[in-house]
């Protein structure tokens with residue numbers, strides 16, 4: 001491999017004195033969507049930052065940036081990241097975000113009293129590609145609760161620990177055609193799918209049922225910490241308490257499932273509902289959620305750490321469910337028009353997954369009559385009108401939409417599940 005600094009010197013537009021300055025390097029990172037805090041380039045960046053003179057190209061220097069992911073930097077320098085013209089892409093996303101921001105229709109969810117207090121004007125969009133290129137627009141540092149965007153992850157954790165056959169002995173795989181919290185089960189007396197409330201509670205019942213409730217929450221939280229690289233990641237106790245006090249429908253559903261013996265024997269109903277509400281109350285921002293979405297888009301592997309958080313078969317199952325059950329009773333229309341696996345939650349969060357390319361999250365609390373974020377849905381429509389991201393756009397010859405990606409040549413490093 002060529003000396004990294006030599007390549008940087010060759011690729012970057014250095015200043016008139018042929019100096020590689022930290023400002024130039026940071027500008028280059030920004031242009032490519034790489035955060036300056038990205039651990040893959042951190043030692044190299046620190047080295048460049050601390051160098052006061054022209055950086056000589058001595059191979060010995062390599063030791064000074066040990067810990068840098070050289071393979072990644074080489075690809076970055078060679079414009080081999082999945083979105084090579086990232087600033088072009090970012091400009092389009094900014095334009096769509098601004099258009100969508102002017103839509104003030106809808107209203108915030110009020111059946112969970114604490115959610116009524118949210119400022120409906122807040123709006124954020126975050127992107128994270130499978131190569132860890134990031135972009136944030138708007139209130140991306142403001143926390144909100146996951147609500148139903150927790151469900152695909154609870155489903156994935158249940159699949160990892162219990163296997164598909166066992167999980168689907170307890171949960172169906174069909175859209176329900178009913179509201180997400182309707183007190184109803186399928187003909188077999190099971191939740192219709194893992195992404196509505198009954199299925200969400202069932203997934204919670206299947207996660208480490210033999211452990212204490214605090215350990216089970218700990219397991220779920222640790223997965224979210226890996227997905228988001230955010231620590232600590234905690235639940236919002238005000239939202240949790242507020243939902244717990246008013247969760248009559250969820251209790252009704254859980255009692256119905258208990259009565260018809262849908263749960264595995266020995267399931268503690270109270271603990272299950274409590275764990276479910278806590279996972280819905282976990283706090284993230286759009287940047288965190290986009291990072292989690294990028295892991296899903298990347299087949300279960302974190303783009304930044306290369307850790308294998310979920311197996312690719314788990315992700316395949318999860319994406320399949322998201323493709324037809326993720327957007328409440330609008331899922332069919334969404335699959336038809338937008339064609340991207342997605343999940344929304346009543347906090348106004350929407351998570352979009354473009355497999356092998358990127359995760360996108362939108363947060364805006366005003367909801368439509370289905371319970372989806374109004375701006376989130378509009379954003380998704382505008383996105384796939386402009387880019388060839390619909391699942392089946394590849395079938396359209398001479399598709400007039402923009403294709404911002406390049407085919408990935410480098411095989412991914414796979415590590416064992418930790």
Ligand code: GLU
Nearest residue numbers: 147148180197280345346
């Ligand atoms: N915690 C909410 C409930 O159980 C989640 C609903 C949602 O976001 O779809 O009603």
